[in-house]
Amino acid sequence: MGRILAIDYGRKRTGLAVTDPLQLVPGGLGTIPTSEVLAYILDYCQREGVERIILGLPTQMNNQPSESMKYIEPFYRALTKRITIPVVYFDERFTSVLAHKAMLDGGLKKKARQNKALVDELSAVILLQSYMESIK
Secondary structure: OOEEEEEEOOOOEEEEEEEOOOOOOEEEEEEEEHHHHHHHHHHHHHHHOEEEEEEEEOEOOOOOEOOOHHHHHHHHHHHHHHOOOOEEEEEOOOHHHHHHHHHHHOOOOHHHHOOHHHHHHHHHHHHHHHHHHHOO
16 A cells, blocks of 8 residues: 545645555645645655655535635646546645634634645645545
């Protein structure tokens, strides 16, 4: 088994999360400037034995793609041209809301909760956890 990598793609920052090699536990990998994320992912996948990549699919409440798909789709095409690992879209609705709630429930101070990089990383973890639950 290999790892599963989740990507919460953003215009400025991209949150990443990954499972352990047995695909039991998801964890945050960090937040990367979006301009550097493709190179980072290619390098990481080569080093760590990634089996599948989950890319957050931003959809609206009416199930239509959100405005940010115009940024995600070119990234998806660039990634799938350079890698043989399957890349799967997965609904990312409410991951940011859930990330903020988890931070609040975890007792983080207001200043820490305003850290957008932390929100992006936590959103990627929630995306990955949701995906893992959906395939069991």
